[in-house]
Amino acid sequence: MIYLDTSVVGALFFREPGAVRVLDHLELLRREGLVISAWTLTEMASVGGIKQRTGAIDGATRQQALAHFQRFxxxxxxxxEVEPADFRTAAVFIDAPLALRAGDALHLAIARRLGARLASLDRRLNEAAAFHNIACEDVPG
Incomplete structure (x- = not known):
């Protein structure tokens, strides 16, 4: 099972550089089962909003990207779903020496609970996964 964090799906649906390589790699992993959490839905909405507010995309592009994401x-x-214990585990991960954001620590906690390999384009999150003995999938970006 492969747990995808928001950096991976965000790259795909907001057409970040390297999105084609990410998509090709995910196609290779499909048989293992690709998983996200409900938290990813929230973060994707946030990414779209930030990109629109900063002028990187317009409202129509944001809506289209999020609609394609929902279909995917x-x-x-x-x-x-995010479970209460995931928040407690994330709080422990935040205290680790790697200075994770709360959202990234939550992704890491969920991947650990599921026994999944973490797929992320975020170097710091991958380092934290290694620190906590959580397997990572090397996603080319």
Whole structure:
């Protein structure tokens, strides 16, 4: 099972540099099962809003990207809920020496609970996963 953090799906649907390489790599991993959490849905909405507010994209592009993302989630991904214990685990991960954001620590906690490999384009998150003995999937970006 591969747990995708927001950096991976955000790169795909907001057409970040390297999105084609990310998509090709995910295609290779599909058989293992691709998973996101409900938290990823919230973060994707936030990414779209930030990109629109900063002028990187317009409102129509944001809506289209999020609609494509929702269809992809429905067709290709399993979505798991965030559990109360995930928040407690994330709080412990934040205290580690790697200075994680709360959202990244939550992704890491969920991946650990699921026993999934973490797929992220975020170097610091991958370092934290290694620090906490959580397997990482090397996603080319």
């Amino acid at each position: 989630v429905s067709a290709e991904l399993r979505t798991v």
